[in-house]
Amino acid sequence: MLIRNRLTIIFTLLATAIQVTLSLLVWYFYSLYRQEEFYSRLESKAHITGRVLISRRHLHDDFFKNMVRTDLLSIVEEQISIYDSRHNLVFTNRPLKESNYYREKIPQLSTRSLLEFKNGHLESIVIPYENRGQRFYIFASGYDRIGFAKLATLQQILILANLLGFTLIVLAGWYFSGRVLKPISQIVDEVEQITAVDLHKRVHEGNRRDEIAQLAMTFNQMLFRLEDAFVSQRSFVAHASHELRTPLTNTLGTLETSLRYDQNPADWRDSMEVAVEELKKVIALTNSLLGLAKVTDGTVALTAVQVDDCLLTAIGQVQIRYPGRSLPLRFMTNEDDSLTVKGNATLLTTAFLNVLDNACKYSGEAVSVELQTQEEQITVTVTDQGRGITEDDTAHILDPLYRGKNVVGVPGYGIGLAITQKIVDLHQGSLQITSKIDQGTSVTIRLPSLS
Numbered sequence: 001m002l003i004r005n006r007l008t009i010i011f012t013l014l015a016t017a018i019q020v021t022l023s024l025l026v027w028y029f030y031s032l033y034r035q036e037e038f039y040s041r042l043e044s045k046a047h048i049t050g051r052v053l054i055s056r057r058h059l060h061d062d063f064f065k066n067m068v069r070t071d072l073l074s075i076v077e078e079q080i081s082i083y084d085s086r087h088n089l090v091f092t093n094r095p096l097k098e099s100n101y102y103r104e105k106i107p108q109l110s111t112r113s114l115l116e117f118k119n120g121h122l123e124s125i126v127i128p129y130e131n132r133g134q135r136f137y138i139f140a141s142g143y144d145r146i147g148f149a150k151l152a153t154l155q156q157i158l159i160l161a162n163l164l165g166f167t168l169i170v171l172a173g174w175y176f177s178g179r180v181l182k183p184i185s186q187i188v189d190e191v192e193q194i195t196a197v198d199l200h201k202r203v204h205e206g207n208r209r210d211e212i213a214q215l216a217m218t219f220n221q222m223l224f225r226l227e228d229a230f231v232s233q234r235s236f237v238a239h240a241s242h243e244l245r246t247p248l249t250n251t252l253g254t255l256e257t258s259l260r261y262d263q264n265p266a267d268w269r270d271s272m273e274v275a276v277e278e279l280k281k282v283i284a285l286t287n288s289l290l291g292l293a294k295v296t297d298g299t300v301a302l303t304a305v306q307v308d309d310c311l312l313t314a315i316g317q318v319q320i321r322y323p324g325r326s327l328p329l330r331f332m333t334n335e336d337d338s339l340t341v342k343g344n345a346t347l348l349t350t351a352f353l354n355v356l357d358n359a360c361k362y363s364g365e366a367v368s369v370e371l372q373t374q375e376e377q378i379t380v381t382v383t384d385q386g387r388g389i390t391e392d393d394t395a396h397i398l399d400p401l402y403r404g405k406n407v408v409g410v411p412g413y414g415i416g417l418a419i420t421q422k423i424v425d426l427h428q429g430s431l432q433i434t435s436k437i438d439q440g441t442s443v444t445i446r447l448p449s450l451s
Contacts, residue, residue, distance in 0.1 A: 004177045011173035012166070019165050023158040030154055034147040035123070039116050041075065042125045046140040049080050050129040053091060054136055075142030077122060083137040090136075102126070106137050183212045191219060247278040254278070302427075304450055305343045307378050311371060314352035322360045325367065332372035339371075339378060340450045343427040351423040352380065354416035355443045359384035363440065378449050383442040389435040397433065420445075 082091040087103050101119065105126050108115050115126045124141035183206055190203040202220045206213040251274075258271030308331075315327050333339065341348075359367040363386025370381040389397060398421045417433075424431045427447050435441035 004174075004181055007177035007180065008170065008173040011176060012169050015169040015173070016162075016166055019162055019169070023162055027151075027155060027158060031151060034144065034151055038123055038142075038144040038147050039125055042123070042140040042142060043114065043127065045075065045078070045080070045142075046125060046127050046129075046138040049082070049140065050127075050131070050136065050138050053082065054129060054131045076145045077141075077143045079122065079124075079139070079141035081139040081141075083139070085135040087137070102139050105139075109137070184215070187212075187216055187219065194223065247282045251275045251278040251282075302342050302344055304340050305345045305348060307339045307341055307348065307380070307447065308371060310345055310348040311352050311369070311380060313349050314356055315369065317349075317353055318356040318360055321357065325360055327356070327360075327367050327369060329369045329371065332370060334373070337373040338449045339373065341378060341427060341447045342450050343447070347423045347426065351420040351445065352382075354420045355382045355445070358416055359386070359441070359443070362386040373449065376449050378447045380445045380447075381442060383440060385440040388437040388439055388441055389433070390437060394433065394435065398431075 078093070080091070080093045081089060081099075081102060083103065083106060084090050087106055089099055089103075102124075105115060105117060109126060109128055113127065117124055117126075119141060122141045122143055124139060126137055126139045129136045129138050187203050190201075194201045202223060203216045205216040205220065208217065254271050254274045258268060262268050262271055311329070315329060319325065319327060356367065356369070359382050363384035365385040368383045370379075370383075372379050372381075398417050421431050424445055424447070429445060429447040432444040432446075433441065434444075
């Protein structure tokens with residue numbers, strides 16, 4: 001079901017429920033008012049009867065009957081009955097079939113000055129009346145034809161008003177839901193027009209304050225991320241294609257030249273050695289790309305890992321690659337500090353190895369390594385005294401296959417730091433790089449310790 005239809009139904013049900021409830025309350029309170037007003041008329045009739053028939057002693061003549069013909073307070077099916085103190089009927093204006101029923105109501109007046117009750121469709125009251133030391137009980141009954149007619153008319157008016165109100169509520173709900181959802185419809189239309197070739201487009205953010213504006217801003221933030229991802233992907237594909245094409249082209253050229261011109265085994269061997277070296281570059285680049293994909297897919301199992309063990313393993317491997325290079329390691333930890341993190345030992349070793357390898361690759365001096373613990377964090381800092389990184393390159397140094405402008409002639413593919421960043425993110429840590437040209441670079445990896 002469309003949200004607009006759902007909102008219309010909910011709005012209609014709520015408004016109709018409120019309208020019907022108010023109508024029932026109006027009908028109910030008017031019914032009470034009619035009843036109280038009619039009982040008041042009956043009480044007035046009873047008091048008039050007492051003053052005329054009892055006080056003036058007209059109980060046994062036709063004075064009251066003649067007065068009723070001209071009485072403005074006459075009531076439909078009016079029934080007037082008077083009982084004496086012994087509960088004997090002494091007057092009635094019409095034959096009384098329920099004399100005993102009325103007589104049984106008299107004892108209930110012992111603590112009341114007025115008793116209201118219903119007898120069939122008639123509404124009745126009984127009041128005590130004192131005159132010259134003698135006590136009488138006056139019953140007045142009747143049918144409120146005018147009151148019930150008004151109540152029926154009110155009921156018809158309320159039913160018609162509710163039907164008309166229901167129609168208006170449906171129309172208002174449809175219009176209201178349309179107005180409410182109009183900004184969302186505009187966002188949908190704008191998003192449908194955005195494709196991969198025009199990710200620079202953005203949706204209108206409205207007043208930037210309400211929930212719909214927040215939705216639009218969230219869409220725009222997502223589009224910013226998508227655009228960055230597409231740009232990075234295009235850059236990645238372009239760089240990967242270039243890095244793969246160069247060694248493959250060199251390999252193909254070497255083999256074709258050897259096939260056409262080499263005449264003796266020594267030349268063949270030299271050509272094959274060149275081709276093998278180029279293919280090793282392709283294999284190394286492919287393995288790096290596969291490693292980056294493995295870290296990115298999020299399927300790596302994480303367990304408790306000792307950071308110092310991974311760091312020592314990485315230092316040992318780097319020293320094998322760069323024999324004679326000084327890699328002093330300084331521990332700034334206490335004996336009771338935890339050096340355990342939730343992670344993957346192989347990946348952490350790879351991250352440290354990439355950072356150390358870059359430090360040794362771009363610096364001929366000693367590379368210092370520092371391991372410390374602080375506020376439930378484990379920090380590894382690698383500092384070299386090499387050529388450094390320019391400010392322009394710093395913003396892209398973590399992009400895959402990106403290499404700085406001042407590293408020409410140094411072998412590499414620009415994937416190591418990108419893999420390191422992914423590994424650190426996987427371990428919920430942070431990677432920070434600070435560098436100055438011709439002064440060196442400092443790389444800091446922070447990982448949350450496993451207490």
